[in-house]
Amino acid sequence: MNAETENLLHAANADVIRWRRHIHAHPDLSFQEKPTADYIAAELEQLGALEITRPMENSVVALLRGGKPGPTWALRADIDALPLQEESGESFSSSKPGIMHACGHDAHAAMLMGAAQVLCQMRDRLSGCIKFIFQPAEEVPPGGARELVKLGVVDDVAKIFGLHVFPGIPVGKMTLKEGVYVASSDNFDIIIHGQGGHGSMPYLCIDPVVIGAEIVSALQTIVARNIDPINAPVLTIATFQAGDSYNVIPDSARLAGTLRTHNQQVREQVPQLMARIVDGIAQAHNARCEIRWQQGYAVGNNHDETNVIARAAIEQHFPQGTLHIAERPLFGSEDFSSYQEKVPGTFLFIGCGNEEKGAVWNVHNPHFCIDEDALAIGVKTHVALVSALIDGE
Helix, strand or coil: CCCCHHHHHHHHHHHHHHHHHHHHHHCCCCCCHHHHHHHHHHHHCCCCCCEEECCCCCCCEEEECCCEEEEEEEEEECCCECCCCCCCCCCCCCCCCCCCCCCCCCHHHHHHHHHHHHCCCCHHHHEEEEEEECCCCCCCCCHHHHHHHHHHCCCCEEEEEEEEEEEEEECEEEEEECEEEECEEEEEEEEEEECCCCCCCCCHHCCCCHHHHHHHHHHHHHHHHHCHHHCEEEEEEEEEEECCCCECCCCCCEEEEEEEEHHHHHHHHHHHHHHHHHHHHHHHCCCEEEEEEEEEEEEECCCCHHHHHHHHHHHHHHHCCEEECCCCCCCCCCCCCHHHHHCCCCEEEEEEEEHHHCCCCCCCCCCCCCCHHHHHHHHHHHHCCCHECCCCC
């Protein structure tokens, strides 16, 4: 980047840190982010060059029109927090009990605000438009991305890019995955209807606890014996609820869990296998079972054409060795995949880890914190990703 752009990036650092700390101290849960969105919109209004809309009251979309004709590219950040009690020890820790930015969305929002500030000062050199998308509800399906896509927010977008801070990557480094980078995520409930009774007379009952235990074990054969290991999903039972007494067999039990896959065909196949196993066990015990599915996020798949743009931008504007190409996708999920089903897009991971500063805790942990040096890198990355549209960059 030329000296002028580097100066603009440097000048934005103080505001980016201020924005991040304010958002961190005032977190909002998924689908409740209106205060955060109001704050972002008010700060962006002061930049003067953006056309700001609110497709959902808890979202912000800001459009920067360049001085020359060209395509519209989008940059996205998520803004919701998690239901966790913060234990990071930061001086700007959450002011709301039981709510915390434990996944870096505060950093994502601030980095994108910083990119908007820098790019607004470069609009005369911009060929086309940049759309800055501040999206709610990444953490909870059906997710904010899907809703914004339905509202037409990316209908005019040719390419889209997103970033996520990650403490497992040292600050100053980035990771990009070709093709599939994260898994789909679908949640399920299995309700077992048995027949309760006295704990001393189980032979007069249809015990849903015993049936549930058998189902938990049997479902693991789907991964171990029914799916090609190359495409093996993760099938987790995370909840087993039944009864509340020492000597009463309950009428029903509930199992709940998540299915994660990197393959759409496997995603469609596993529910069929689960239904067969669950129904078979239920019939064997003269019980009745039902499975309720909550469809989550699609498989995250980086597009070749945007990956080429991202790799070239990082190689051009950052030191050699900054970018690492990942070999394996994660089993986490990301609703950025909703945009990628509509528009060619790439999602990158930005290092925010630093053992000396205590930035070692994984996301979704109450101790989670970041090395704030990652913020400036994130702003520069956003600007670099759209630099193909900027004369002189």
